[in-house]
Amino acid sequence: MERDVVCLVDGNKHLYDRGAYLWTLRPSIVNRIRRDYPKARNQDFICFEHLLPYQVEMIQSMMRSDEKQIDKLNRKLTRTMEDQEYRVTDVNETLKETQTFGQKIADRVAEIAGSWGFIIFYIIVLVGWIVINGLHVFGITFDPYPFILLNLFLSCIAALQAPVIMMSQNRAAYRDRMSSENDYHINLKTEEELRILHAKMDHLMQHQFDHNLEIQAMIFEILSEIRITQKK
Template identity: 80%
Template structure:
């Protein structure tokens, strides 16, 4: 003779295996029952039929809360990724688009003047100039020793070259500054995104997986209870389903 308990919802008597005592239930389910029946205690009994709505409500609440939390994190991530303040700029393209004709020439001159070919060309010109004028080759001596015209020419080149190179250097410095600023913004954005991704992962690992497992366990429990409470199907024989007259 199985033991019998009284269901706290409708006061009907049930076998022990057709329901559960409140102390055996999960805290979430128990709290919901106590919310509706404040007099319920740990030793109170509830039949599976009346327990089912509370189990379903608990599962739905868990899924909803996880969804809410996930949406919150996703929204934050989307907002950070779309943040205009962190817009990444292509430094080269920006500089090229704002370059004036003079600046282009300055860059080109600095590039040529800072090359070995320019030095070699310079040496060749100097040697030729000195040789032709010093030795009176081909009867030419338009700039005799001590080559005053050559000095004037070299001074002019140096005087012009210096500001052009400085102009180009200024531009290089500006470009470096822009690049550093850009890097800083990219780092900042990456850091922020990583932080949110971390939060997302933490949430997934710590809460979502745990909740998923718990929900699965609860569904399994419901299925087991349903198997207990549902009467077994009547044996089916072909031609036997019509009521006998």
């Protein structure tokens, strides 16, 4: 039979449709065959029976490499989420923990002094003082016009109030700074996570998808080869 060809693996003779020439195969499979048979040339022939293990090996290695890649990305994602470098803290909780007794009082005083209730109370006391001493209501005058004692009290209150309010404002500024720093870290972390997710998506879309198609194509090839081999 002049159509007989020789398999490069064991030298047995086959019909030319019971195998394939190397130049018709995928380069990745040819490389695997050359790894075992370095002398194999492109016009050499391999029977389906000996070709099958290389095809299976090829499919398995593609699946393994996909798994490995996804694993790598997942590990990276987990590491980022656990990374202490992105110090995400509860600002209010931290502030409460570091607050001293004096600061607590300063906050409370600033809160009260900045309310309408306090302003109205202040006006009532002032007007009452002036009316009692100016018009001699109840027949007593403990601070006659021009109300020097009242002036003294007002100066004292003003002198105390200013630093207390400033203390409270410093606290507020500190809290703002902390919370904006926190936001910055959260943004950084989110960005990094997004970046890795993108890489994962890209990998899935570009490589995994292509690999799946290629694997399916190879399985169809193997199926048709099996059918040809059984057709004696």
